[in-house]
Amino acid sequence: MxxxxxxxxxxxxxxxxxxxxxxxxxxxxxxxxxxxxxxxxxxxxxxxxxxxxxxxxxxxxxxxxxxxxxxxxxxxxxxxxxxxxxxxxxxxxxxxxxxxxxxxxxxxxxxxxxxxxxxxxxxxxxxxxxxxxxxxxxxxxxxxxxxxxxxxxxxxxxxxxxxxxxxxxxxxxxxxxxxxxxxxxxxxxxxxxxxxxxxxRLIKDSDEIKTMRRAAEISAQAHVRAMAFTRPGHHEFEIEAELLHEFRRQGAQSVAYGSIVASGPHSCILHHRAGSRPVRDGELVLIDAGCELDGYASDITRTYPANGKFTPAQRAVYDVVVAAQQAAVHATRPGVLLSDPHDAAVRVLAQGMLDLKLVAQSSIDALIESGDYKRFYMHRTGHFLGLDVHDVGDVKTPLAAGMITTIEPGLYIRPADDIPTEFWNIGIRIEDDALLTAADVELLTRGVPVQADAIEGLMRG
The missing domain is CATH 3.40.350.10 (Creatinase/prolidase N-terminal domain)
Structure with a gap:
């Protein structure tokens, strides 16, 4: 049958x-x-x-x-x-x-x-x-x-x-x-x-480090592509599209988190998602974006001038953030706490706020003790990175070889009566992924420029 x-x-x-x-x-x-x-x-x-x-x-x-x-x-x-x-x-x-x-x-x-x-x-x-x-x-x-x-x-x-x-x-x-x-x-x-x-999970094995190194390379190349593409008149979503295309073109399965593409006043919004706003001449563009590769995250932030040239005020603020990141990098090593690089960055940022006359305090210690610096810098300088973009571990975790963290200071200056107008709507963050080695730290994401002169050179083509 x-x-x-x-x-x-x-x-x-x-x-x-x-x-x-x-x-x-x-x-x-x-x-x-x-x-x-x-x-x-x-x-x-x-x-x-x-x-x-x-x-x-x-x-x-x-x-x-x-x-x-x-x-x-x-x-x-x-x-x-x-x-x-x-x-x-x-x-x-x-x-x-x-x-x-x-x-x-x-x-x-x-x-x-x-x-x-x-x-x-x-x-x-x-x-x-x-x-x-x-x-x-x-x-x-x-x-x-x-x-x-x-x-x-x-x-x-x-x-x-x-x-x-x-x-x-x-x-x-x-x-x-x-x-x-x-x-x-x-x-x-x-x-x-x-x-x-x-x-x-805090200590990455050799396979994890290999994967995260590749994810960092892909993300760095995507940032370079987006930076070179940007011109006044492009919309935030167009710049985001350059990132996403490069992620997928190079084999990443997804984004590690929703990409942040923030122009002009949006650069002072920490988690602004790319919208339909056109980038205007003379403004900054802040991109915080990274791919996910085989489950592992990368996380890069760069800030650059839409027209390829920093204004004097933008450059002054930018150089403060670069110096703060350098101080945090030097403070990142086995044996210290994750909070130590943050403290190092805050001191440099506080000095910058004083030098730029953004605050009224007379000393770094007074500014930090009062907490008034948080008006312009309100987040931590780094977090652990791995299978999650904000990975396991906290600020009291002693750093050790094999850990991967981010180092990401910033300054965000919103319009206000007590702020010189040339500084209005300047939001700058610089972020790299850092692998702790036996005695030092290796930055995995320096495939995209950090120094202002190098950024301007890239955008000139």
């Missing part, structure tokens, strides 16, 4: 599945490194007495109707697995001796959905390609977690970030407790996993 005829989706699916050999499944970006990262995390969990770690990739978020936002896995999930698909889960059972079992749960292959959304990896290839001992269908997730959690002292997971995840953890914990009459001991606590992974 003949069975039902295959649907068009099944025909398409079967034709692709028959051609898709295991070696053709896209490999993870940093495959061998994921195992090493998992091993470091397992060592820490073993030191705490063992347990089961649970991480979620996250779900697709619908933008409107059936149109989702582009999906990107949670950064901790990417760091440990490299797996790119939504709805996935990663599990690691660790005993007190450090023995581990890792499981990747992912969506099954699906004939109909793959016509619309593309080929899925599926459990049959996931373990081999994405650093897990075994892979399972999502339908088996609950049973697998409950089985792995038996006789383990703790769950390790992100807590307080997602209500649905918190509820699911409570469900799993209750299910294990229900097996108590069968002699199974349930975990007695849930430990937040974020801080432990953050400590690892």
């Amino acid at each position: 003949n069975g039902p005829s295959p649907t068009p989706g099944e025909i398409f699916y079967n034709s692709l599945a028959s051609e898709l050999k295991p070696q053709e499944v896209p490999p993870p970006v940093h495959g061998p490194q994921h195992r090493a990262r998992q091993a470091r995390l397992a060592q820490w969990i073993a030191q705490q007495g063992g347990g089961i770690a649970v991480l979620a990739a996250g779900e697709e978020i619908i933008r409107n109707r059936d149109n989702p936002f582009p999906f990107r896995s949670h950064s901790d999930f990417l760091y440990l697995t490299g797996f790119p698909e939504p709805d996935a889960w990663w599990l690691m059972r660790v005993d007190d001796k450090g023995n581990t079992e890792t499981v990747l749960a992912c969506r099954p292959r699906d004939a109909e959905r793959e016509i619309w959304d593309g080929i899925r990896v599926g459990p049959q290839h996931a373990a081999q390609r994405f650093s897990a001992d075994r892979a399972i269908d999502l339908s088996s997730l609950d049973d697998t977690v409950i089985a792995l959690a038996g006789d383990m002292p703790a769950f390790y997971a992100h807590m307080g970030m997602d209500a649905a995840l918190d509820e699911r953890l409570r469900h799993w914990l209750s299910a294990v407790r229900a097996k108590g009459r069968a002699g199974v001991n349930a975990p007695d606590r849930i430990v937040d996993l974020g801080a432990a992974i953050a400590r690892q």
